[in-house]
Amino acid sequence: MRYTKQQKQEYFNKLRARWNVSKKLSENDETVKALYREVGLNFSYTSFYFTLMDMRANGYDGIPYIDCKTYKKWEEAGFKVKKGEHSKIDGIVWLEINSGKETEDDEDRPVYPKLYHLFHKSQVEPLK
Numbered sequence: 001m002r003y004t005k006q007q008k009q010e011y012f013n014k015l016r017a018r019w020n021v022s023k024k025l026s027e028n029d030e031t032v033k034a035l036y037r038e039v040g041l042n043f044s045y046t047s048f049y050f051t052l053m054d055m056r057a058n059g060y061d062g063i064p065y066i067d068c069k070t071y072k073k074w075e076e077a078g079f080k081v082k083k084g085e086h087s088k089i090d091g092i093v094w095l096e097i098n099s100g101k102e103t104e105d106d107e108d109r110p111v112y113p114k115l116y117h118l119f120h121k122s123q124v125e126p127l128k
Contacts, residue, residue: 015113019092022050041065051091051118058088060120068118079124087117 003011026032026049036048043065051064062068068089071081097110 012112015092015115019046019050019113022046022053025049025053035063039063039066047091047093051089054089054091055120058120060089060122062121064091064118067121070116070118074119074124075127078127080127081119081124085119085123087119089118089120091116091118 023046026046029049032049032052033045036045039048041048041064048064051068055062055064055068060068069077071087074081092113092115094111095114097112
């Protein structure tokens with residue numbers, strides 16, 4: 001399916017809006033900040049918060065990126081997603097678009113959010 005430029009822009013605007021809400025809420029959440037520091041993952045605090053809030057909104061417990069992972073990361077850990085399960089947890093990564101033009105100022109490069117999907121530990125089982 002091909003999307004129009006307007007549809008793409010609306011999609012990116014919605015993702016940015018979700019990210020910005022999460023970022024604003026995360027600034028004053030000292031409990032989650034403490035958990036983030038304790039876990040010590042290699043993800044940004046806002047990304048950790050964004051995913052944690054999505055986990056909670058979908059009724060899942062645990063810690064982002066430990067108790068929920070992508071399909072591939074579960075496979076690498078020796079698990080498989082149970083048949084019929086669908087991802088209900090989102091994460092966002094920000095991708096820098098290389099326009100082919102060299103620029104000294106990194107802020108001139110466009111950055112777009114990309115949604116990725118995670119599965120909770122309750123949705124997987126060990127590989128046999």
